Amino acid sequence: MSDPLAQIPLSAIRIFEAAARLSSFTRAAQELGVTQAAVSWQVKALEQRLGLPLFLRLTREVALTAEGQRLARAATEAMTGLRAALNEISGAADGVLTITALPSLAIQWLAPRLGGFQIAHPDIAVRLDTSVSVADLRRGEFDLALRGGRGDWPDMQVTALFRHVQTPLCAPATRDRLGLRDPADLLKAERIGSPDEWAVWFAAAGVEVSGPAAPPGFNADAQTLEVAAALSRDGVALGSPIFFATEIAQGRLVQPFDIAPDYGTGYFLVVPPERARLRKIAAFRDWITAQAAVDPVAIRHQRPS
Known part of the structure; x- marks a missing residue:
């Protein structure tokens, strides 16, 4: 035949x-x-x-x-x-690791840590792309993705990193000017970010949003941009305390209220299963999951299962 x-x-x-x-x-x-x-x-x-x-x-x-x-x-x-x-x-594929990641995750959390990966793996160069678009990993342009969502990408190997939580963030001077002592005080502030995400936060804080309130201000597709806008406009933005832990610890940002609800999603490493055992990908997966496992703020807010 x-x-x-x-x-x-x-x-x-x-x-x-x-x-x-x-x-x-x-x-x-x-x-x-x-x-x-x-x-x-x-x-x-x-x-x-x-x-x-x-x-x-x-x-x-x-x-x-x-x-x-x-x-x-x-x-x-x-x-x-x-x-x-x-x-x-x-063998050439082991030389360069190409990653596509959400901008805020890449800039605020991953980039400050990447030096440690490259010290541990000096033979692997990293090319990092930041985009909110979901890349087709099967086209081969990127080796892996760091995505936000529910972890339900079909036909992909998905590794959980940590949960998506948010809390109001602002400059210390903004907190003092607004006299933020109660979550309801934020109803009169310029609120940067998605109105729907603010509604989730107010509900978690036990604040009933009714009557006149200051309208939300600037809304972007990346937390990094929204927090930057809040600092420049004397407003308050929703941001992940995991992403902005350094700025909070240094006093450049303040978290007026210790309320950071879980938004029902998380951050994940995503890779086609047939590529998951490539040396460079396995090395990065092991490294980044270890980083998430020891991040004290991520631990506090628990990682998704």
């Missing part, structure tokens, strides 16, 4: 896998650096070789048929495994 793979070029499987994963011939072409016509031609040729349709052509995207879904799962597993094997064989 002839081997069906012998009749199908690897390039066609690679293009099919990208188109299936992205649900678009155009986006697959952009990722692979070829034309949309080349993607369409390769997919059509693959369908002709197999004698069955793999995609339904819709107006703005494509959708997999049942046969296409079955082949896509196998193709993704095969391409991911092949990339991992090539990285291990080449």
Whole structure:
């Protein structure tokens, strides 16, 4: 019996896998650096070789048929495994560890500690990207991600670090000017950050938000920016006491109230399982989980299970 793979070029499987994963011939072409016509031609040729349709052509995207879904799962597993094997064989992958992380986690908590990792592993260089966007780790642009959420990313190996807790933070002068003695005093302050997150904090503090109150001010997608805005605008921002522990200890920031509710999410290290045993990734996972395990503020607020 002839081997069906012998009749199908690897390039066609690679293009099919990208188109299936992205649900678009155009986006697959952009990722692979070829034309949309080349993607369409390769997919059509693959369908002709197999004698069955793999995609339904819709107006703005494509959708997999049942046969296409079955082949896509196998193709993704095969391409991911092949990339991992090539990285291990080449050895070059062990030289640079690429991490994508949430900005506040990266800047406030990870970056001050990274020197310790590189002292322990001088042969591993670290490239750190900060973004609130969720990167597709299977594309190979990053080795791992440090994400915030509930830890429910499918088909990924997820390692818990610590919980997502927040508390009001401000400059000492702001605390004194506002006379912050009771959580309800914050209703009259300029509050930096998400109104929904402030509502969670007020509920945890037992403050009923009713009647006239100062409206929330600046709202950004990173705690680092919101705390900086609070300092410059004489306001109060919600921030993680884990992230800003150094600034609180040094007196540059104050935590007026010892109330830091759990927001039901946490911070996690995320990696495709087929890459988890790469030396550089395993070394970083062991190191960062040890760092979280001895962080006194993280311990106080407990790590997620």
